[in-house]
Amino acid sequence: MAKVDSTSAVNFIGIPSSVLIIGAGPAGLATAACLASKSIPFVILEREDCTASLWKKMTYDRLHLHLPKKYCELPLLQFPESYPKYPSRDQFIAYLDNYAKHFRISPMCNTTVVSAEFAAPLGLWVVTAEHGVGKVSCKFTAKTLVVATGENGEAVVPSFLGREDFAGKVIHGKEYRNGKKYRDEKVLVVGTGNTGMEIALDLANFGAQPTIVARSPIMLRQFHVMPRELFGVNISTFDVSMKLLKVFPLWFVDKCIVYSSWLTLGDTAKYDLIRPEEGPLAMKARTGQTPVLDVGTVAKIRNGDIKVMPGIDRLTENGAKFVNGMEQAFDVIIMATGYASTVSKWLKAGDGNMFGGDGFPKNPFPNGWKGENGIYAVGFGRKGLLGCAHDARRVAEDIAKDFT
Template sequence: MEDSGGRTEEVVVVGAGPGGLAVAAALRDRGVQALVVDRAEQVGESWRNHYDRLHLHTPRGWSHLPGYRIPRRFGRWVARADVVRYLEEYARHHRVRLRLGTAVTRVERLDATDRGARWVVHLADGTDVRARHVVIATGYNHTPVEPTWPGLDGFTGELVLARDYRSGRPWAGRDVLVVGTGNTGTEIATDLAEQGATRVWLAVRTPPHILSRTRFGVPAQATGIAVRRLPPKVVDRVAGVLAAVQEPDLTEHGMPRAGRDLYSRVLEGRIPVQDVGVVGAIRSGRVEPVAAVEAMDGADVVLSDGTRLTPDAVVVATGYRAGLEPLVGHLGVLGERGLPTTHGAEPAAGAPGLWFTGFTNPISGMLRELAIDAEKIARAVTRTT
């Protein structure tokens, strides 16, 4: 349901993705009608723009948001398009108040409260919304990290950012280099191979940890939940021992083994790769691991080992950043890598009434943690209202 705004709000939520919708639903369950604002014309815009092959890496039963479970008809591993349908149903079910098609440009403190309002939310259409509480839920993966390789401006091949990739069909019969060995890069490489690309190279700077999505019928998420609160060094030690039997050995196919740092990487925002086909594609030769990209030279890509490749296209999947600086960077609430110094039930330091959700990349599953954070934020907000 759309809302035209024009009044002081108890809570403004910035972002109509899973995190923002979950907070609004949890607040509504406690009698607070939040206003959710998003630059997109529809809820779940980031999920609408992911590649077609994508499914949740966490099972349906552990991925629902507060107050409305993912329908069984969507299967155990929910497809991208069905995640979008779920978010649409979720917003309708909870009658979330939405103001869509208008970006938030900046959030600022009010010098003096106006009927309890502590914040002013500036919108791209020139209007402002005042609020007692503001929840930022624009997402961990908001702004793509764009490459800066020497010679990039003169590269004569096609350059595609992962956010713009939908399917490998347009590259059937062509050679493609994928840069980035996270879940996105490895899955795009697999999709390209399955869709008929002649050669698919996967540039590897840091060998990834690769885990099966399930082991003996148990989802990998179960392990992530179990170790979520353990000391990183303990988890790294145990994971290092188990890697010999749980992680595939692809060294003879050009992919070195990962180090004994699985959980330490998670704390840096780099979760393990879940195998949804890449291991088989590498073993069969349909995806070929190669060295990291160092530079571009006309039609060639120069790798760190001196090898030159001449791909028809390069797909860049080197990650994202939160992109929060224009929104709240002036408030002193961001820390390392431009991420909030607090999240969930803990308000921003020195900024009462400002909350963040969805700015971690947990091993226990993003949607699960968004649901937990939503309930915590709703409880904290209603305690201070």
């Protein structure tokens, strides 16, 4: 590989059978490991200065994997036996670092992809990127391109009427670490997914006064809230769902899980957490929306430590006015509003119309991993780490068929 200098663009010409992976998060690492196991050469481009940057730089301290560890392992390497059922953030990061070391994965960091396009006359993918602090322009060519930037490419921050009037601090959930500095402060958490619900719980545990709000008047109605463990014992809701699906149809499993959740959490509708009519597994399959796996937030809502409000009408100088006409003061607003894919910004042509305008493959999981002209996608199936592992295996197996 040619050396990058600071004065001119450099062409990186790969051997015809090389594989270029974009992204060094869990999806990229899983793909690289599967390729390495088949002795297929690859290069990984990573825009940040480390692997798994989302986990290392943009997650809160109390985070644990929401699913049992057996569903979160990457291919070919298990979690240490000493890890608990739900590994912590730091334990998962250590696992990923060891994973990269074990398979000798060394990404080219600080390299941001600007464009990727299939050059038909060459029969190769041409990727333009900016490298290093000086943003040196460089080009890469490869027969095979693996898009592993994942679902969480950039933070989504919705615009609210009156945003410029609010005198307090507004941050995205990626900036939140813990609630220590928010003690006694009134904090509005926007977003009722797993991140928003758990940040609210963390704030309450640190003595803050959190309020959860939906991004629209109906957002709360679009989420199923389910216990991570059924009946308050060590029985994973997800694990039960997977086992039941092997025997019963999805609609029946949905009814069983919703009923079990009701027995565990009670009637959440009285706290404005209204269940959709569509079952959680059916909704996940149709929309990709993950049910909220409760780890204590509902109990805090029940006892009044966390308040729930309907959608925001507008922000004010001191806080927010809600769609029900109520107005409250807040010191801080945390936008737990998720992330979006960035693929549509830099993937120019040649994928055979594989990706849609939202930066996701048009074919739903498990069929969205392969496009035309040697392009693949890993980690876009809205199936979490389990989906990354599935895609990585399929991609490596397919590439190996044509590897020469």
